[in-house]
Amino acid sequence: MNLRHFENEARQSWWVVHVEAWQRSGLTRTAYCRQHRLTRDTLDRWLKYFAGKDAARKHAEYQAELRRQKRLEAQAKRRKKRARLRFAVSTDVRNRAVQAYWAMHVEAMNWSGMGVREYAAALHLSPTSLRKWRDRLDDGEVEIDWRAHLHPSARPAVSTSASGTPPESSLTADPKDEPGARRQPARRFFSDAEKHAIALESDQPGVSVSQVARKHGIVTGMLFRWRVQFGVAQKKRAKLAPVALTEGTPATLLLRDLVQPPDGMTAIDLADGRRVFAPTGSDPDAVRQRVAIEGATP
Numbered sequence: 091m092n093l094r095h096f097e098n099e100a101r102q103s104w105w106v107v108h109v110e111a112w113q114r115s116g117l118t119r120t121a122y123c124r125q126h127r128l129t130r131d132t133l134d135r136w137l138k139y140f141a142g143k144d145a146a147r148k149h150a151e152y153q154a155e156l157r158r159q160k161r162l163e164a165q166a167k168r169r170k171k172r173a174r175l176r177f178a179v180s181t182d183v184r185n186r187a188v189q190a191y192w193a194m195h196v197e198a199m200n201w202s203g204m205g206v207r208e209y210a211a212a213l214h215l216s217p218t219s220l221r222k223w224r225d226r227l228d229d230g231e232v233e234i235d236w237r238a239h240l241h242p243s244a245r246p247a248v249s250t251s252a253s254g255t256p257p258e259s260s261l262t263a264d265p266k267d268e269p270g271a272r273r274q275p276a277r278r279f280f281s282d283a284e285k286h287a288i289a290l291e292s293d294q295p296g297v298s299v300s301q302v303a304r305k306h307g308i309v310t311g312m313l314f315r316w317r318v319q320f321g322v323a324q325k326k327r328a329k330l331a332p333v334a335l336t337e338g339t340p341a342t343l344l345l346r347d348l349v350q351p352p353d354g355m356t357a358i359d360l361a362d363g364r365r366v367f368a369p370t371g372s373d374p375d376a377v378r379q380r381v382a383i384e385g386a387t388p
Contacts, residue, residue, distance in 0.1 A: 096139045105136040116153060190236035192223035197236070199224070203311030278307065288313065289322040 096102070112122045112133070123130045141149070199209040199220070206224070210217040226232045280288070292302040292313060299317075303310045316322075351357045355367040358374045360381060368377045 096136070105133075106140070108133070109137060109140055113149065116156065118153070119150070186234065187239065189232050189234045190239040192219070193227060193232070193234050193236040195220060196224045196227050201309065201312070203309065203313075203315040285316045286320045289316045289320050292317065293322050 108126065108128065112119065115122060117125070119133055120130055122128070123133055195209075195213070195215065199206070202209060204212070206221050207217050209215070210220050223232070288302060288306055288308075291297065292299045299313055300310050303313045349365075351367045354370055356370050356372065357365050358368055358372070358377050359365050360378055366377065366381060368374075
């Protein structure tokens, strides 16, 4: 090592600043040099010059031990956090809350008349989870009254009927009511014949779907679902309307040139300006007479 190079005061003052900064940073020499765009070998030579080789090695070991202790403490904190989360999820209260949450959404979806994908997209839910919980509730695997898990101040008499009375809050209940008595909304059931009759009623001229839904006390989405189920007001095929063109016009001439007879057929002009296709070799007079008798429309 050339001592004359290290005895330069300008170089000594510049490297003293970096050596002290590195000791306070807690970084490795490689990381510190990469961060400040220095050369690792040059930093090592200045460390040996300032503190000696033995002191530099002891300081590096101390920094490594300090980093190891910090890493062990972080791992211990992560293990404790995972243990707390695992214990919280495994409690029965948490499971019942999840069941009540999905039971509420399944009931709302059934009353809305929407499909799984439409309802999940509208409320930003997972369609797979919604379908899974719907199957569980329908199969009887999970039985829960989600209203019982609501806060007492948030337990109104829920009703999806369009003609039902507005729900009353338990905080403002009529004092004449018996304490603890709650009126539960009666769920209505319709047979297939009744559903079909209501769907046909909504298809009458001058009658809207919303009017029929309010008349029978059902939601509009349910009535639309019945209409699709029984094929009411399905899309009808468009019918072609005959169009008469004046003879000799550019449009008529263009159409005559565009519409060519198929293979094995020939075009025969009728007296009223129409054109029919007949097999090749047919008598034009016989074809005109046949069309006039049967009243066929070409």
